[in-house]
Amino acid sequence: MKQLARRRSLAALALCSPLILLIVCLKIYPTFYAVFLSMLDRKMNNFVGFDNFAFMISRPSFQLVIFQSVLFAVTAVILKAFLGFVLAHLMHNIRGRNERVWRGLLLVPWVIPLSLSTLTWWWLFDPSYSAFNWTLNMLGFEDIAFLGTVWNARLSVIAVNVWFGAPFFMIMYLAALKSVPEQLYEAASIDGATAVQRLFFITIPMMRNIILITVLYSLIVTFADFDIVRILTNGGPQDGTHLFATYAFVVGIQSGNIPRGATVSLFMFPILATLAFFVLRDVMKRNKEMA
Amino acid sequence: MTRNILSKREATRRKVLKFGAAASVLPWVHVRSAKAAGTLSIFLWDHWVPATNATARQQIAAWAERNKVEVKLDFITSQGNQTLLTINAQAQARRGHDIITIANWNVRDHADKLEPVDDIVGRLIAKHGATNDVANYFGREKGKWLAVPSSWGTQNKGPAGRISLFKEHAGLDLQKMYPTSPTETPESKEWTMDAMLKAAEAMFKAGKPFGIGMGTTADSVDTWGSILASFGAEMVDSSGKIQIRSAAMRQAIEYCQKLIRFLPADAQSWDDSSNNRALISGASSFIYNPPSAWAVATRDAPAVAQDVWHLAPPAGPKGRFVPHNINFWGIWQFAQNKTAAKDLIEYLMQEELVDARCIASMGYDLPPYEKLTQSKAWDDIGPPKGTVYNYPVRGWHGAKTHVAHAPAPAEIAVQIYNRGTFPTMLAKLKAGETIDQVITWGNRELEGFL
Numbered sequence: 001m002k003q004l005a006r007r008r009s010l011a012a013l014a015l016c017s018p019l020i021l022l023i024v025c026l027k028i029y030p031t032f033y034a035v036f037l038s039m040l041d042r043k044m045n046n047f048v049g050f051d052n053f054a055f056m057i058s059r060p061s062f063q064l065v066i067f068q069s070v071l072f073a074v075t076a077v078i079l080k081a082f083l084g085f086v087l088a089h090l091m092h093n094i095r096g097r098n099e100r101v102w103r104g105l106l107l108v109p110w111v112i113p114l115s116l117s118t119l120t121w122w123w124l125f126d127p128s129y130s131a132f133n134w135t136l137n138m139l140g141f142e143d144i145a146f147l148g149t150v151w152n153a154r155l156s157v158i159a160v161n162v163w164f165g166a167p168f169f170m171i172m173y174l175a176a177l178k179s180v181p182e183q184l185y186e187a188a189s190i191d192g193a194t195a196v197q198r199l200f201f202i203t204i205p206m207m208r209n210i211i212l213i214t215v216l217y218s219l220i221v222t223f224a225d226f227d228i229v230r231i232l233t234n235g236g237p238q239d240g241t242h243l244f245a246t247y248a249f250v251v252g253i254q255s256g257n258i259p260r261g262a263t264v265s266l267f268m269f270p271i272l273a274t275l276a277f278f279v280l281r282d283v284m285k286r287n288k289e290m291a
Numbered sequence: 292m293t294r295n296i297l298s299k300r301e302a303t304r305r306k307v308l309k310f311g312a313a314a315s316v317l318p319w320v321h322v323r324s325a326k327a328a329g330t331l332s333i334f335l336w337d338h339w340v341p342a343t344n345a346t347a348r349q350q351i352a353a354w355a356e357r358n359k360v361e362v363k364l365d366f367i368t369s370q371g372n373q374t375l376l377t378i379n380a381q382a383q384a385r386r387g388h389d390i391i392t393i394a395n396w397n398v399r400d401h402a403d404k405l406e407p408v409d410d411i412v413g414r415l416i417a418k419h420g421a422t423n424d425v426a427n428y429f430g431r432e433k434g435k436w437l438a439v440p441s442s443w444g445t446q447n448k449g450p451a452g453r454i455s456l457f458k459e460h461a462g463l464d465l466q467k468m469y470p471t472s473p474t475e476t477p478e479s480k481e482w483t484m485d486a487m488l489k490a491a492e493a494m495f496k497a498g499k500p501f502g503i504g505m506g507t508t509a510d511s512v513d514t515w516g517s518i519l520a521s522f523g524a525e526m527v528d529s530s531g532k533i534q535i536r537s538a539a540m541r542q543a544i545e546y547c548q549k550l551i552r553f554l555p556a557d558a559q560s561w562d563d564s565s566n567n568r569a570l571i572s573g574a575s576s577f578i579y580n581p582p583s584a585w586a587v588a589t590r591d592a593p594a595v596a597q598d599v600w601h602l603a604p605p606a607g608p609k610g611r612f613v614p615h616n617i618n619f620w621g622i623w624q625f626a627q628n629k630t631a632a633k634d635l636i637e638y639l640m641q642e643e644l645v646d647a648r649c650i651a652s653m654g655y656d657l658p659p660y661e662k663l664t665q666s667k668a669w670d671d672i673g674p675p676k677g678t679v680y681n682y683p684v685r686g687w688h689g690a691k692t693h694v695a696h697a698p699a700p701a702e703i704a705v706q707i708y709n710r711g712t713f714p715t716m717l718a719k720l721k722a723g724e725t726i727d728q729v730i731t732w733g734n735r736e737l738e739g740f741l
Contacts, residue, residue: 042702043403059739061710127557127565128574147560149722236507236711237559238718253375254709256400256702 031269037262044259052263061239062264065247069268071154072243073222076161081215083162084169091170092177103174110167118231121160125232150240153233157241160228165221169214176210177203209283216279223268244268330361331631334388336374336444336618337366338652339583346651347443347639354638360631367392381623389626390636394618395694396708398429398438399701405437406622406629411637412436419642420661423684423692425615429701438621439636442645442658446581447682447692448513448614451601453499454675456576460497461490465600471670471677475687479603484521487605488550494576495553502575503554504561505718507711511561513614514579515713516695518550519543521607526707526737527699533737535730542608544716544726551721559718571595579604579614582679586653589674597674602681603688613684615692617659642666654679659692706740 041048056062091103109117124131125146133143147153184202193201204211226245229235235242235250242250244264252261333351338344344366355362365388367374374392381387382401393401412430416422422430426440457463463486468478491501504511519525522543525534534540551558555569567584569575571592578584588596604611620639622632638644642663649656649668658664664683672679684690695713696704707713716729724732 055739060735061739127560128555128569129572143556145557145560148557153560233560234507234562236715236718237505238715238722239507239710250709251706253372253379255706256396257706258379 034262037259040259042257065242069243076158076222077218079162080165080169083166087170088173091174107167109164114227118228153241157228172214176207180206212279329628331628332363332388333390334365336392337368340652343652346648350644385625389628389632391621393621396705402432402437406624407435408439409436419663423659425617425692425694426659428697438619440659441618441620442656444618445657446616448579452577454598454600456499461493469602469681471680482605484605484607491553499576500555502566502569502578505559505714506561508563510563511714512695517612517614517693520612520693523609527703529698531700535734601679603690611690612693613690703740712736
């Protein structure tokens with residue numbers, strides 16, 4: 001029996017090995033290489049320890065990037081989670097053929113390549129020829145400088161991220177909703193629970209794991225966002241929309257300081273890794289309790 | 292190759308002798324002459340004007356045929372920073388094309404990985420005259436040429452204005468100012484920063500504002516950089532000292548503060564395509580750009596194209612400075628076929644070949660050598676005929692080519708350039724900050740670049 005189990009786990013390892021190899025080559029090696037790079041000087045000849053990190057944190061422009069990245073990621077994830085939750089409930093209550101049609105339509109933003117859809121948004125927001133402004137003008141309103149002022153630009157990039165990411169939350173929450181046993185709702189109705197009580201005492205607790213994992217995943221991906229800001233604002237106006245990834249690109253690739261670029265891109269790694277550790281620990285603990 | 296073979300296998304005396312003999316023969320195969328065949332891989336920047344790619348391909352094929360060299364030619368677009376990423380990837384991997392197209396700051400970034408090319412550039416200078424200031428700034432380090440200044444995609448980003456609109460609203464005849472003849476006209480002498488400010492105001496009032504951006508992309512940075520230079524203002528001087536609080540800088544910022552009042556309301560969010568679109572759509576009367584905007588207009592808005600004239604920039608207290616971006620042809624130190632690479636680069640920089648590519652590119656490609664800019668290649672290009680006659684810096688323009696934030700040390704200037712520090716200062720001014728506030732902000736940024 002033991003031999004069989006060992007053979008099965010060996011087979012599993014063999015089957016997983018292509019994926020493990022890919023992860024090692026494309027994720028783990030680049031991560032460690034980036035850590036190594038971040039500890040070199042500009043010419044990549046001398047080891048400087050954590051000097052690059054200390055330098056970056058002391059720069060006001062980088063402090064602004066930290067603020068903007070946190071604002072962007074946290075706001076966008078909250079909005080995506082909320083919208084996804086609402087949409088999932090709406091979808092859950094649509095029955096029959098229409099459900100599939102609506103579900104397909106709502107997934108469209110998520111399946112279009114982000115760079116292409118962001119270009120479309122750029123045409124809508126474009127400083128001089130904005131389709132939104134054209135519509136506003138037709139209705140007798142003044143132009144809005146969507147990308148022309150710092151806060152308008154920040155809200156615009158957040159809006160595009162929410163538009164793109166909300167369907168992912170919707171589909172995950174919809175799957176979670178469908179797995180909640182109907183009997184729980186029936187029992188609650190018999191006990192006289194209101195809709196709000198059913199939401200807070202049945203739906204949300206039953207969806208808790210999926211909510212946590214989705215939020216964590218989305219937070220990591222949103223912190224690493226590059227395309228939207230790069231295409232819509234290039235970090236401007238007045239450096240008001242730079243995120244870690246876009247700033248790392250400017251510092252590392254465009255300005256030829258790869259170690260500092262690596263430093264910028266690694267900045268959130270310890271914070272997100274810690275967050276991931278606690279969230280995943282909570283999820284596993286809860287799974288054990290339920291089992 | 293030597294290290295791998297000797298390290299991976301047991302190095303017996305026989306093997307070492309065998310390898311030594313082979314190594315002594317190898318240079319005869321590849322190095323003695325390009326005619327000795329072999330393979331050469333080339334990465335050319337994918338030209339905006341497709342016909343230019345075809346011309347270059349024909350020229351290279353002719354060379355390859357004559358020299359019996361197998362050529363692998365890749366055109367790589369700069370869209371999405373593909374050229375930049377390719378160069379960085381090859382530099383990291385220590386593998387790549389034999390010849391690369393490498394622009395501006397990247398030459399200095401990879402100085403330690405590029406093969407010195409003093410021999411080729413020396414001969415080209417002897418033949419074609421001196422290289423321009425920007426070529427010297429980027430291409431030389433410690434007295435050595437790191438790459439060959441090329442005309443491939445090299446550009447000026449000087450002014451292009453609408454003939455009819457300038458006549459009607461600003462009272463300036465652009466064709467009379469800069470005619471298609473080698474003469475410095477009285478009108479061109481009066482083309483100063485003050486004259487540009489007046490014209491900008493007139494055009495703004497006429498609803499055809501100047502299309503100068505205040506974003507952080509290259510066109511904005513280059514335009515404002517040339518204006519700074521014409522006031523003698525430097526963010527950082529050649530010794531690496533911050534000069535943002537100088538009198539010249541304040542004077543330049545005061546001028547810019549007046550000028551930005553007459554720019555489009557959204558200019559702070561413009562990118563490199565915004566000014567092109569502004570001219571082509573007819574919304575703007577004047578931009579700083581290579582003739583690519585005009586070239587696209589010949590196809591998409593022929594009436595606008597017919598009305599566009601390229602001219603030298605206005606003069607400031609310290610002169611006229613034309614924004615200039617340059618492409619080099621470089622050879623990696625780890626290239627496989629350096630001799631053939633040098634031979635081909637020198638061949639491609641012969642006058643008739645440079646002219647042919649220039650004409651194919653509708654005048655876009657500028658050779659960064661003094662004598663080559665006197666070519667007749669630009670004379671007949673139009674419509675209107677002669678529109679790009681004054682696009683190269685001509686001797687009688689009294690202008691110099693310039694890249695924003697030179698002569699600061701390249702490793703500092705590249706950061707000021709790519710971060711768009713000066714346009715950002717102007718965007719802050721426009722948002723209501725005072726000159727002192729933006730100088731303080733700029734100073735803090737510059738401290739971080741040293």
